Amino acid sequence: xxxxxxxxxxxxxxxxxxxxxxxxxxxxxxxxxxxxxxxxxxxxxxxxxxxxxxxxxxxxxxxxxxxxxxxxxxxxxxxxxxxxxxxxxxxxxxxxxxxxxxxxxxxxxxxxxxxxxxxxxxxxxxxxxxxxxxxxxxxxxxxxxxxxxxxxxxxxxxxxxxxxxxxxxxxxxxxxxxxxxxxxxxxxxxxxxxxxxxxxxxxxxxxxxxxxxxxxxxxxxxxxxxxxxxxxxxxxxxxxxxxxxxxxxxxxxxxxxxxxxxxxxx
Amino acid sequence: xxxxxxxxxxxxxxxxxxxxxxxxxxxxxxxxxxxxxxxxxxxxxxxxxxxxxxxxxxxxxxxxxxxxxxxxxxxxxxxxxxxxxxxxxxxxxxxxxxxxxxxxxxxxxxxxxxxxxxxxxxxxxxxxxxxxxxxxxxxxxxxxxxxxxxxxxxxxxxxxxxxxxxxxxxxxxxxxxxxxxxxxxxxxxxxxxxxxxxxxxxxx
Amino acid sequence: xxxxxxxxxxxxxxxxxxxxxxxxxxxxxxxxxxxxxxxxxxxxxxxxxxxxxxxxxxxxxxxxxxxxxxxxxxxxxxxxxxxxxxxxxxxxxxxxxxxxxxxxxxxxxxxxxxxxxxxxxxxxxxxxxxxxxxxxxxxxxxxxxxxxxxxxxxxxxxxxxxxxxxxxxxxxxxxxxxxxxxxxxxxxxxxxxxxxxxxxxxxxxxxxxxxxxxxxxxxxxxxxxxxxxxxxxxxxxxxxxxxxxxxxxxxxxxxxxxxxxxxxxxxxxxxxxxxxxxxxxxxxxxxxxxxxxxxxxxxxxxxxxxxxxxxxxxxxxxxxxxxxxxxxxxx
Numbered sequence: 001x002x003x004x005x006x007x008x009x010x011x012x013x014x015x016x017x018x019x020x021x022x023x024x025x026x027x028x029x030x031x032x033x034x035x036x037x038x039x040x041x042x043x044x045x046x047x048x049x050x051x052x053x054x055x056x057x058x059x060x061x062x063x064x065x066x067x068x069x070x071x072x073x074x075x076x077x078x079x080x081x082x083x084x085x086x087x088x089x090x091x092x093x094x095x096x097x098x099x100x101x102x103x104x105x106x107x108x109x110x111x112x113x114x115x116x117x118x119x120x121x122x123x124x125x126x127x128x129x130x131x132x133x134x135x136x137x138x139x140x141x142x143x144x145x146x147x148x149x150x151x152x153x154x155x156x157x158x159x160x161x162x163x164x165x166x167x168x169x170x171x172x173x174x175x176x177x178x179x180x181x182x183x184x185x186x187x188x189x190x191x192x193x194x195x196x197x198x199x200x201x202x203x204x205x206x207x208x209x210x211x212x213x214x215x216x217x218x219x220x221x222x223x224x225x226x227x228x229x230x231x232x233x234x235x236x237x238x239x240x241x242x243x244x245x246x247x248x249x250x251x252x253x254x255x256x257x258x259x260x261x262x263x264x265x266x
Numbered sequence: 267x268x269x270x271x272x273x274x275x276x277x278x279x280x281x282x283x284x285x286x287x288x289x290x291x292x293x294x295x296x297x298x299x300x301x302x303x304x305x306x307x308x309x310x311x312x313x314x315x316x317x318x319x320x321x322x323x324x325x326x327x328x329x330x331x332x333x334x335x336x337x338x339x340x341x342x343x344x345x346x347x348x349x350x351x352x353x354x355x356x357x358x359x360x361x362x363x364x365x366x367x368x369x370x371x372x373x374x375x376x377x378x379x380x381x382x383x384x385x386x387x388x389x390x391x392x393x394x395x396x397x398x399x400x401x402x403x404x405x406x407x408x409x410x411x412x413x414x415x416x417x418x419x420x421x422x423x424x425x426x427x428x429x430x431x432x433x434x435x436x437x438x439x440x441x442x443x444x445x446x447x448x449x450x451x452x453x454x455x456x457x458x459x460x461x462x463x464x465x466x467x468x469x470x
Numbered sequence: 471x472x473x474x475x476x477x478x479x480x481x482x483x484x485x486x487x488x489x490x491x492x493x494x495x496x497x498x499x500x501x502x503x504x505x506x507x508x509x510x511x512x513x514x515x516x517x518x519x520x521x522x523x524x525x526x527x528x529x530x531x532x533x534x535x536x537x538x539x540x541x542x543x544x545x546x547x548x549x550x551x552x553x554x555x556x557x558x559x560x561x562x563x564x565x566x567x568x569x570x571x572x573x574x575x576x577x578x579x580x581x582x583x584x585x586x587x588x589x590x591x592x593x594x595x596x597x598x599x600x601x602x603x604x605x606x607x608x609x610x611x612x613x614x615x616x617x618x619x620x621x622x623x624x625x626x627x628x629x630x631x632x633x634x635x636x637x638x639x640x641x642x643x644x645x646x647x648x649x650x651x652x653x654x655x656x657x658x659x660x661x662x663x664x665x666x667x668x669x670x671x672x673x674x675x676x677x678x679x680x681x682x683x684x685x686x687x688x689x690x691x692x693x694x695x696x697x698x699x700x701x702x703x704x705x706x707x708x709x710x711x712x713x714x715x716x717x718x719x720x721x722x723x724x725x726x727x728x729x730x731x732x733x734x735x736x737x738x739x740x741x742x743x744x745x746x747x748x749x750x751x752x753x754x755x756x757x758x759x760x761x762x763x764x765x766x767x768x769x770x771x772x773x774x775x776x777x778x779x780x781x782x783x784x785x786x787x788x789x790x791x792x793x794x795x796x797x798x799x800x801x
Contacts, residue, residue, distance in 0.1 A: 028334075034330040034380055035328050039330060040328075040330075041380045049326070052326050055326075056383060064383075064384055066384055067382075070382055118284055122285070122287040123287070126289075126292040130295035130296070134296055141327065141349065141352055141353055147353075150342065154332065157333060157338055158341060368566075368567070368601075370602060407693060412693065412696065413693070413696065416689075418667070419726065419727075450599075452689065452692075452693040452694055
């Protein structure tokens, strides 16, 4: 019963991701804004990625007040809007979702539950501990959106020959998983994603299922669960599982009986 | 499979698996961080950089300094500089001269102004030495009898390069390591390289 | 989408991109221009076959604009080369952002204003070799002075480059320059009288000023191929029709940026860049001797390589007998 049409929001999302990338690559030429997904500087104020709010003090063993406003601003946005970044801004996440187009197969069906998503806490813990023990700032380097943006910034500033081939290799390594499993990096490994979902307390714009219209148990539908890139069992999810929601709006689009609504507060 | 959708319980087996995975990741990071980075001592950092021990922990590899630099002197270090320093900013004098001493950044270093984490700081330019320039006489046009002392012409520090018998003489103690002479050197291959020797930086 | 179709699509896109890239490259590749720039012309400021050269001396109180007007008037006035509709480029020797290395902004502005008064459209252009041109000209005050009289400023380092032939060059057979310089009808060189620490070129006056109408990459090439001859070669195709030398302060003992600025209160003008370099070098040496600055490290003004090379190529004359000097004293 899977609707296979391209949802209207998918095009909008792809366009938004591309627009943001182009904007942050072109705007520095006019001095409007500098930076990548690791940190941005608009001249009068800066924004720092939330993962760094934890890694910086752990790595340097101090806390500088200049970090406070830039990172807390972002965290407040995350508290309200959840994993919006993952769905609408992160270029790697977007690419991972569509990597299954490289084969004839669809991504493997969600096996249900949060089982697959606990690994990321182990990774995050290891990352934080490594920063503290070894001063090893691994995520800055391996962060896929950071790497992509940095590579683009280098190309725009210094020309195409400055591109780091290892960035491309890393990109494809992460992508290989995605051909078979969709957003497995985002769900099971990404430490930035873990931090973001841990702060999504308020989480506006969540999908709400109208249980009377829903046909999943009667007709074994589960469309919403199948299309959800974050592997949330939409019809049965509790508030904690919903913190993974990246607002892609696919469940809303693909429900055959229009039982799902996106509400500001749920 | 036990139904666990309405609670946060995980089984003991899964918990142990988590611990094992975390430990494995930690071990991996430790191994990677041990990979020696011999090239690191030759990294010439942007002028406001803190001392090297703190720099890699403060820098979040955001690339802002790259974009803010008006001369395109800043590039990102590659993986050959070691994983600790990879993708951190360094000065490539072949790409552009650093104008912190004389030029567009002599009043305010743009890289330091925009750095969001204070890895680069606004410092008094008189206290900064980014590195020292070294001359390879076998490549220098003046030492081959050609009419060239461009390095001395472009050097913004009056006493760092002098000219004797139509040839440049380098006084390393006065050199501030801006790389201007390196950038303008007309020899191909260049006769000058900028090295991170005698560096003076602020502490974190 | 099947795998085969995906690979076929990617391959097709790559081929189309490659072919169109090749076509675009061929179309937009700079070609060698063999026609000489329009401003290359015989010296308009001659009398009885000799080059006219004016030297106007004032005091520290003399109005600089008045001195410029007198200097031009003494050789025949700017309207010998500029008339209604003439496209004029004024080329100041900016070099970098330090004081005293560039001509006085009022001198540059007055030359521009006089050209406009004679009916020309004036662009002040430069490609400085010692830093970003826009920044240097603004710090020197030249940009604001020139815009105040209504002329436009063009920073050549932001323009696209063209390549022109140097038919009479000894070392150079082609040189890169900018459309602004190539398309103008009249080129006016406005340098400061300065010593250069290197025995090549010894002095940097009008002939060396033409290093600022070529891109930086060409400056590299010249230093590799023999600078003095290259300066002379460039001046055969980038030949100023008029030179106004700012010697209100001259830089002596050393240069082009680390010498001593010594008050000289002089403005010189000529249509012959070789002659003005020669006489300028002579006056500089006299100034240094007056102030007890040793000059033995430098070749005598008659022995300066690029001046003699330019004379050999016919850019001007280095024979003092062929130069008529007109002196005016305004004190």
